[in-house]
């Protein structure tokens with residue numbers, strides 16, 4: 091039997107400028123900007139065997155933490171249907187995927203970005219091995235980002251380390267709605283070693299999924315204003331990243347988080363994903379920031395957990411602050427200490 095395997099680790103990411111609202115098939119309504127994390131990643135192994143007889147059926151099994159997982163398998167099978175036109179060899183192989191996350195299950199960290207990006211990278215590596223071709227794409231990463239985006243928009247950004255942009259922006263040459271690119275604009279040293287301490291207020295599954303949430307933007311009367319705010323925040327952020335202006339960084343990042351959550355409140359039906367603990371943490375962060383004069387800020391995903399961003403030089407002080415003031419609002423005092431990372435890692439084939 092002709093069996094081969096490929097293994098990639100790919101990180102989760104946290105958006106500074108948020109993607110919320112999509113059009114057509116998985117295209118964003120505004121450009122977004124994120125940092126890739128270092129410690130929170132998905133490890134994916136793709137085992138492929140050439141079929142004895144070619145057919146047009148997709149042969150695919152998905153194992154999560156070594157157990158077949160039919161729920162994820164169904165989701166990924168649907169994704170593969172959209173991926174197949176770009177990877178025409180797929181039907182010639184039996185595919186088995188073994189995936190695990192190194193961050194705790196139900197930790198509130200979105201795993202779709204790390205898992206779709208890891209799988210897209212495995213499939214692109216497979217393509218390289220079986221066809222030596224990346225047809226129509228400028229690079230391996232560009233194709234991996236494109237395929238990852240078809241599974242989950244934010245996954246397109248996890249293909250790159252450090253800062254990544256997904257969505258067309260006039261100020262960023264080469265940016266595209268179809269795939270993410272690494273940010274090549276200058277980044278001041280103040281932001282080069284950002285830490286992200288993730289405070290787990292609740293780990294349970296969201297009541298409103300991202301898919302439903304994005305969809306609700308279509309009838310949100312504030313949607314157009316939000317897309318304008320995101321575009322303008324991205325433009326301002328490019329200047330801030332260059333100049334190193336920490337105060338403006340805080341203002342923009344927090345504005346993004348709060349205006350994202352304003353979209354949840356103003357959708358119809360409206361919903362809120364913050365919990366009392368989320369608000370207590372935000373208030374504590376704001377007063378600590380004022381009294382200490384240190385550079386730290388918060389951001390939120392589509393959930394109640396709080397990401398605390400700050401430069402590495404403040405790590406000792408901020409860890410002490412987290413332990414004394416913030417852990418009381420976390421579920422079982424849980425938090426994850428992460429930081430900006432170098433992007434996916436090819437383990438081997």
Ligand code: DP6
Pocket residue numbers: 104105107108109110116122200202241242243244245300301304350391392
């Ligand atoms: C709030 O990427 O999870 O995290 O494309 O439907 O999979 P789908 O949505 P998803 O949305 C992420 C939204 C966000 C902001 C962001 O990461 O930009």
